Amino acid sequence: MDAREVKQSLEDGGLRCTPQRYAVMAFLLEHAGHPTASEIFEAVNRADPRCSRATTYNNLRDLVRAGLVREVAVEGRAARFDAKSERHHHFICDRCGAVEDIAWYKVPRPDSRALGKRVLRDCELIFRGLCARCAPRHASRAVRV
Amino acid sequence: MDAREVKQSLEDGGLRCTPQRYAVMAFLLEHAGHPTASEIFEAVNRADPRCSRATTYNNLRDLVRAGLVREVAVEGRAARFDAKSERHHHFICDRCGAVEDIAWYKVPRPDSRALGKRVLRDCELIFRGLCARCAPRHASRAVRV
DNA sequence: GAAGAACTTAGATTAAATCTAATCTGATAA
DNA sequence: TTATCAGATTAGATTTAATCTAAGTTCTTC
Numbered sequence: 001m002d003a004r005e006v007k008q009s010l011e012d013g014g015l016r017c018t019p020q021r022y023a024v025m026a027f028l029l030e031h032a033g034h035p036t037a038s039e040i041f042e043a044v045n046r047a048d049p050r051c052s053r054a055t056t057y058n059n060l061r062d063l064v065r066a067g068l069v070r071e072v073a074v075e076g077r078a079a080r081f082d083a084k085s086e087r088h089h090h091f092i093c094d095r096c097g098a099v100e101d102i103a104w105y106k107v108p109r110p111d112s113r114a115l116g117k118r119v120l121r122d123c124e125l126i127f128r129g130l131c132a133r134c135a136p137r138h139a140s141r142a143v144r145v
Numbered sequence: 146m147d148a149r150e151v152k153q154s155l156e157d158g159g160l161r162c163t164p165q166r167y168a169v170m171a172f173l174l175e176h177a178g179h180p181t182a183s184e185i186f187e188a189v190n191r192a193d194p195r196c197s198r199a200t201t202y203n204n205l206r207d208l209v210r211a212g213l214v215r216e217v218a219v220e221g222r223a224a225r226f227d228a229k230s231e232r233h234h235h236f237i238c239d240r241c242g243a244v245e246d247i248a249w250y251k252v253p254r255p256d257s258r259a260l261g262k263r264v265l266r267d268c269e270l271i272f273r274g275l276c277a278r279c280a281p282r283h284a285s286r287a288v289r290v
Numbered sequence: 291g292a293a294g295a296a297c298t299t300a301g302a303t304t305a306a307a308t309c310t311a312a313t314c315t316g317a318t319a320a
Numbered sequence: 321t322t323a324t325c326a327g328a329t330t331a332g333a334t335t336t337a338a339t340c341t342a343a344g345t346t347c348t349t350c
Contacts, residue, residue: 018315018328037307052330057307073218076338078306089255091263103259107252107270110234114248117277118236124271125252132262161347163297182338197299202338221307223337
């Protein structure tokens with residue numbers, strides 16, 4: 001994705017394209033490894049010290065609200081962020097907390113009785129286990145589901 | 146579930162049945178509304194001041210490790226806890242952060258190519274939207290998926 | 291009942307994220 | 321062009337959630 005497209009997608013989300021916001025969005029598009037807010041701040045701030053920690057957090061919040069970025073909460077660890085591109089599911093490593101993409105496939109929606117008066121807006125499938133890096137060292141913990 | 150069964154399930158999980166641990170587990174079994182660690186601490190400590198905050202957290206950690214309790218991380222909020230009973234999915238309210246159960250139904254597992262060298266141990270389906278309490282007040286935000 | 295393991299505790303500490311209040315920027319209007 | 325003002329940014333303080341520390345207590349086993 002080139003600079004113009006990034007700018008366009010920010011504006012489509014109702015957000016001005018400021019240098020700091022652009023840097024956060026561009027970083028997420030270039031680094032699909034689900035960085036934490038701190039990692040994003042450190043990288044963006046290293047490249048251009050005009051972007052503070054508060055601004056990184058503010059912009060991540062705005063990007064999530066605008067639907068351009070997805071936030072993935074991980075038990076006992078910092079949240080991770082993901083520029084929304086193609087639909088996909090997530091795999092979370094029980095050992096190191098890494099978040100990885102799993103190719104998307106359709107999941108049936110729940111019965112309307114189960115949903116009751118709730119309004120469904122999104123559905124995500126999260127797989128857990130050991131990532132390729134952790135699996136060989138902890139094979140005994142493996143349990144197929 | 147009666148006291149004897151709680152004791153038995155703790156011991157099956159390799160945990161001694163102490164008064165504090167019993168109180169945490171019993172509270173979760175009696176309150177299926179996915180309380181936070183702080184809520185559990187406050188309730189358990191009010192009923193019996195012998196259970197400190199550190200002990201509540203220690204015991205929740207041990208119960209999760211023993212597979213008796215599930216921890217649900219929620220973006221931007223405290224984690225919520227859930228005594229594992231029947232299999233079920235979760236619904237998380239975008240507005241108030243409430244976590245609710247959705248009746249379980251089988252979800253197909255991903256293609257082994259998509260999984261690569263990862264070791265799959267668990268799979269959870271999370272629905273997001275507005276809970277029954279929040280939906281009427283925010284109908285305009287509703288988008289069917 | 292001695293010894294060691296498991297457990298609990300108050301309070302300090304850390305990590306993650308948010309808030310505050312001041313300042314800066316840039317779009318629009320006069 | 322200049323004035324205005326909402327939007328954006330900032331350093332640093334604060335809050336929140338959770339964990340750690342070091343000491344004491346309670347089981348379990350021998």
